[in-house]
């Protein structure tokens with residue numbers, strides 16, 4: 155079940171994490187949210203230029219790990235438990251196409267879209283007007299459809315960086331609210 159809170163091992167920083175981290179290191183603002191924080195690596199990068207950083211994850215072990223570096227960690231689905239507005243929301247999505255969620259760190263359900271789109275909808279509820287969401291998807295997912303779905307929520311969407319790794323291309327997307 156997609157929203158079930160889990161206690162499996164956390165996602166260790168990987169090539170996708172570093173690609174994402176390099177892109178966001180110059181982002182600035184008052185407050186930022188990292189959805190699906192894993193180890194808290196990306197949230198920690200945001201701490202350099204934001205006054206307040208919140209991190210969420212459905213995985214309780216991730217939240218315990220991330221809490222070593224981020225004060226405000228919440229174990230919840232996407233941004234569903236939050237009631238403040240952010241300048242920036244980021245998410246290194248679980249984007250692999252799958253029939254079910256066996257590994258919540260990577261499984262994105264149908265076409266690798268279903269989990270990402272739910273996360274984007276949740277993020278939209280906590281973004282300031284003209285706030286920005288940056289998320290990572292892949293050529294393994296139906297990313298073009300995901301971009302269209304994101305636009306249908308009222309976001310202005312563009313691909314801002316790509317990186318080839320093994321048999322896929324990582325795709326970073328900016329969506330302005």
Ligand SMILES: C[S@@+](CC[C@H](N)C(=O)[O-])C[C@H]1O[C@@H](n2cnc3c(N)ncnc32)[C@H](O)[C@@H]1O
Pocket residue numbers: 156157164165166167168170171174189190191192193194195196210211212213216230231232246247248258259260269273
């Ligand atoms: C690809 S990992 C990225 C981890 C970390 N942000 C990084 O870049 O190394 C995806 C993370 O999203 C979390 N996750 C999956 N579905 C989620 C959801 N609906 N709400 C919040 N977190 C979720 C997973 O537990 C996992 O930690």
